[in-house]
Amino acid sequence: MSETNNQKEDMSLLQAWQKKIELANTNNIFCHCHQCQYEWVDSSFEAICPSCKSSRIERISCWQFPDD
Numbered sequence: 382m383s384e385t386n387n388q389k390e391d392m393s394l395l396q397a398w399q400k401k402i403e404l405a406n407t408n409n410i411f412c413h414c415h416q417c418q419y420e421w422v423d424s425s426f427e428a429i430c431p432s433c434k435s436s437r438i439e440r441i442s443c444w445q446f447p448d449d
């Protein structure tokens with residue numbers, strides 16, 4: 382039994398997940414405009430509101446939503 386080995390495995394698992402999350406982030410960002418309350422899904426954290434062109438955007442990565 383070696384805790385060090387287990388930790389190493391956990392780390393590579395974590396890194397694999399981070400890649401998946403990164404990928405999910407680039408494709409599924411839920412955006413909510415604080416200006417006009419418009420909601421949409423975008424692939425960029427730089428996007429502005431397509432409705433009112435505001436940059437007051439709240440961004441939530443879709444993988445953060447509860448999975449039920």
Ligand SMILES: [Zn+2]
Nearest residue numbers: 414417430433
């Ligand atoms: Zn807006």
